[in-house]
Amino acid sequence: DVKVTQSSRYLVKRTGEKVFLECVQDMDHENMFWYRQDPGLGLRLIYFSYDVKMKEKGDIPEGYSVSREKKERFSLILESASTNQTSMYLCASSLPGMNTEAFFGQGTRLTVV
Amino acid sequence: AQTVTQSQPEMSVQEAETVTLSCTYDTSESDYYLFWYKQPPSRQMILVIRQEAYKQQNATENRFSVNFQKAAKSFSLKISDSQLGDAAMYFCAYKSRDDKIIFGKGTRLHILP
Numbered sequence: 001d002v003k004v005t006q007s008s009r010y011l012v013k014r015t016g017e018k019v020f021l022e023c024v025q026d027m028d029h030e031n032m033f034w035y036r037q038d039p040g041l042g043l044r045l046i047y048f049s050y051d052v053k054m055k056e057k058g059d060i061p062e063g064y065s066v067s068r069e070k071k072e073r074f075s076l077i078l079e080s081a082s083t084n085q086t087s088m089y090l091c092a093s094s095l096p097g098m099n100t101e102a103f104f105g106q107g108t109r110l111t112v113v
Numbered sequence: 114a115q116t117v118t119q120s121q122p123e124m125s126v127q128e129a130e131t132v133t134l135s136c137t138y139d140t141s142e143s144d145y146y147l148f149w150y151k152q153p154p155s156r157q158m159i160l161v162i163r164q165e166a167y168k169q170q171n172a173t174e175n176r177f178s179v180n181f182q183k184a185a186k187s188f189s190l191k192i193s194d195s196q197l198g199d200a201a202m203y204f205c206a207y208k209s210r211d212d213k214i215i216f217g218k219g220t221r222l223h224i225l226p
Contacts, residue, residue, distance in 0.1 A: 004157075031212055040122070042204065042218035050212060058213070090158070098146045098208050099165065104158040 003027070006091050006105035013112050019078040021108050023091030029103075030096050032074035034058075034066065037088040037107070046089075049074055050096070081112045115140045117207050119217035126195045127225050133180075134190045134220045136205030145209040147181070147188045152202040152219075161203070164188065192222075200224045 007022035025032065031050050035043040035058075045058030047066040055066050063085060067075045074093075078085055091105040116139045126132035138147070149161040164172045164181050171179050176193045192199055205217040 033214065035216075040218060042119075043216040045213060045215070048213055056213075092158075092214075094212070094214075096212060098144070098210060098212070099163065101148075101160045101163070102150075102158075102214055106157050 004091055004093055004103050004105040006089075006108050008108050009106060011108060011110045013078075013081050013110065015082060015112055017078075017081050017112075019081045019110070019112075021076040021078075021089055021091075021110070023074045023076070023093075023105055024072050025074075025093040025103070026072065027093060027095075027103065028071065029093035030071070031094045031100075032068065033092040033094075033102065034064075034074065034076045035090045035092065036060065037090055043090065046076065081110075083112050086110060086112045115142075115207055115209070115215050117205050117215050117217040119205055119220050121220045122218070123221045123223070125223040125225055126192075128195055128197060130195055131191060131193045132195055132222065134192075134203050134205075134222065136188045136190070136217055138186050138188065138205070138207050140186070140207065140209065142209050145207060147179075148206040148208065148214075149177070149179070149188075149190045150204045150206060150216075151199075152204065153198075154201070158204070162190070195224050197224050197226065 004025045034046040049068045065077045092102040094100045094102040152158045180189045202219045207215045
């Protein structure tokens with residue numbers, strides 16, 4: 001069974017902390033994504049990785065960075081968490097190609113206080 | 114830049130009835146795929162149906178079908194014989210050669226017993 005696993009379901013962090021959100025997939029997918037989901041705004045792409053050590057900025061990369069040292073793992077880093085980064089974060093993976101389906105993790109609900 | 118618009122933030126339908134969710138998109142590309150994803154409450158996002166832009170025939174998956182109008186850049190989802198388990202957020206998505214997935218803001222579907 002296909003799996004994308006996010007390390008935490010819920011996280012509470014303090015303003016200014018460095019935060020790591022981890023995502024692991026077991027499908028040998030080249031592509032991995034980080035999205036932010038907010039009510040009324042849908043899913044917005046933060047970063048996209050199409051291979052190990054390769055990344056592209058999405059629509060809202062400010063305040064975030066990513067790391068992909070191994071094919072199965074894609075980390076989202078909040079360098080200095082702020083309250084406006086309180087959100088649901090979704091990780092996804094897919095094979096290359098327009099027709100391929102994305103598989104999603106269960107999401108991490110991050111609260112920055 | 115490509116955009117995806119879902120103009121209905123919420124919809125309700127009586128159990129066993131048919132409902133149509135709307136989606137429009139904007140792109141200058143000729144080859145792409147369109148998707149509908151479903152996000153049940155507190156559960157992972159899953160693929161419902163996909164459509165290739167070059168195929169004139171509308172995709173169908175059991176009770177789910179699409180009405181794809183390429184010239185109008187419209188991609189609506191029809192759910193027939195609605196069931197309680199269909200209650201979810203539905204996201205329309207677009208994907209082209211760069212493999213990035215662009216989502217709409219979503220439509221929350223309520224099923225009335």
